[in-house]
Amino acid sequence: MSGAPQFLVEVDHNEYLPAGGQVVDAILTVTASGPDLRDPANVPSAAQVIMIDTSGSMAMPATKLAEAKRATAVAIDTLREGVGFAVVSGTSIARMVYPPQPGMVPATAQTRAQAKAAVAGLRADGGTAIGRWLDLANWLFASYPAEVRHAILLTDGRNEHERPEELQRMLAVCEGRFVCDSRGIGTGWVAGELRAIAATLLGTADGLENPAELPAAFQAMTAAAMGKWVADVALRIWSPAGSTIRTVKQVFPHVQDLSGRRTAVSARIGDYPTGAWGAETREYHLSVALEPDTVGEEVLAARVSLVSAGQMLTQRLILARWTDDTALSTRISAQVAHYTGQAELAAAIQEGLRAREVGDIETATARLGRAVQLAAESGHDETAQLLGRVVDVVDAPTGTISLKRQVNAGDTELTDVRSIKTVRVRKEPG
Structure with missing residues (x-):
């Protein structure tokens, strides 16, 4: 192709770990912009x-x-x-x-x-x-x-x-x-x-x-x-010796767990498939467990690349450092917290609906109540509306609900299939 695809990766994470801390959670925002597909030379x-x-x-x-x-x-x-x-x-x-x-x-x-x-x-x-x-x-x-x-x-x-x-x-x-x-x-x-x-x-x-x-x-x-202009793109992740990749999960525009899809490039490098790309933005949650180091030390927790057909499209480094400053180590990344909640929302809906299907009213009420609470917290209005078809909401902020006695089968399946859709982090004014 005469026009090269462009990938940009932004990383949001708290790089500071407390003494003895091990887990680094990061949200990777991947934005792709492609060549002009009106030019036949650029069309795959x-x-x-x-x-x-x-x-x-x-x-x-x-x-x-x-x-x-x-x-x-x-x-x-x-x-x-x-x-x-x-x-x-x-x-x-x-x-x-x-x-x-x-x-x-x-x-x-x-x-x-x-x-x-x-x-x-x-x-x-x-x-x-x-x-x-x-x-x-x-x-x-x-x-x-x-x-x-x-x-x-x-x-x-x-x-x-x-x-x-x-x-x-x-x-x-x-x-x-x-x-x-x-x-x-x-x-x-x-x-x-x-x-x-x-x-x-x-x-x-x-x-x-x-x-x-x-x-x-x-x-x-x-x-x-x-509109896709590059196929078979993989998220390539390097992690240091002694580390463990805990999670690789797409979290926007929908939840898709890639953790079990690793193809080994080497002992410390693995590829995770993301499919074909056009001009779009997706976000991924990467969680890495490191061997603890001494306070003041800085290490490379992960090196993240996007590759296709053996060619590197972009690369970013994720650093971690240990500190005894609790103000630094306890800071919570807004994006990490948001997408952790979105993944929990999807699981809560699916588990709640399965429990309802088998007659486990207690579990269904607890899990769907938690789903209502998470949907309200994250501003996921579409999911909140769908949940309203299967439960009666008493108080959304606390997740207080009762199950509807009669529910259309289509409403149940629609709520289930759309459970994996996510919304992006709400940006504060300014």
Whole structure:
């Protein structure tokens, strides 16, 4: 590419540790600005697969399939000229919609028109086996090499025609092969399944309440994919001998734990995948446990780089020093505190909803009450509104709630799937 991508990393942490202290927590704010994609020399090769649930329930009501077809047509029109694409129909099996034979074709006026005509003929019938849809998508991407590989998966139901371990096995196979954004429509989909897809395939997960929202959602996901200009970026972390990496977690725009995704570069260096990037900002929580040193000593706690295709994009150092000044060592980073609370908020919602599902009222009340309290503290108004669909809030600041007796299934799953969305730290005036 003639225009080089630019990455900037800002670090927020308290570098002062008390005598005997070990843990350094830092928030890494990564901002990317890319080349002008209007210049063909800057445009990476790309491919997209659209997986549409065409099980029998998509006909109830008929607007679900009708809007899914319209959304797919919008996504096809949003593709850049020449981008490889394919459309897959998903039931208890996966089959090609376009092109008719397994493979991908470049987006042109002719192939777009043919694809939209094929999509218009889709009918709803059969079951749901999401792992098989992903299996076909994985094969399609392997058959059409591209730098940016993006998939959209839409479902309205539970993955009921294959065992849970089959879906997990296929996700493991697809990991690192492509990014997948998953969406649920209606009230029968399962938030945990969509979150698992998003977590493994480094995409996003969400639910839509109204089928009429689908076209805009598909357009936004496709446009975002077309705006990516560097693929397979990794967060590379060096830590000193004797240290332990406790946490590597994306905390904005949504919570995504990368701690278990380390690929060893050497004994002290590991890469953590972050997927493809366009012009955007993401934030990460890094926690490192060091061997204690003497008061007054300063050490390099971590060296953080972003790398892609073997090239370093940027680098920052994170320092730590030991002090006997309690005013310094007890200072709390506002960003660290905020995002620790955001991660706890996501966990509290998920744990509370699971407890409610199995009838553990005491745990559900405690965890969802804590979620209401955290949402109020952080100013996460969208989450607070969603929690209001499943609980009656008596006092938000103290987390005092009661569980609603009757809750729409869609409200529960929507609250669950959106639990991982986060908000940024509120900036004080001045």
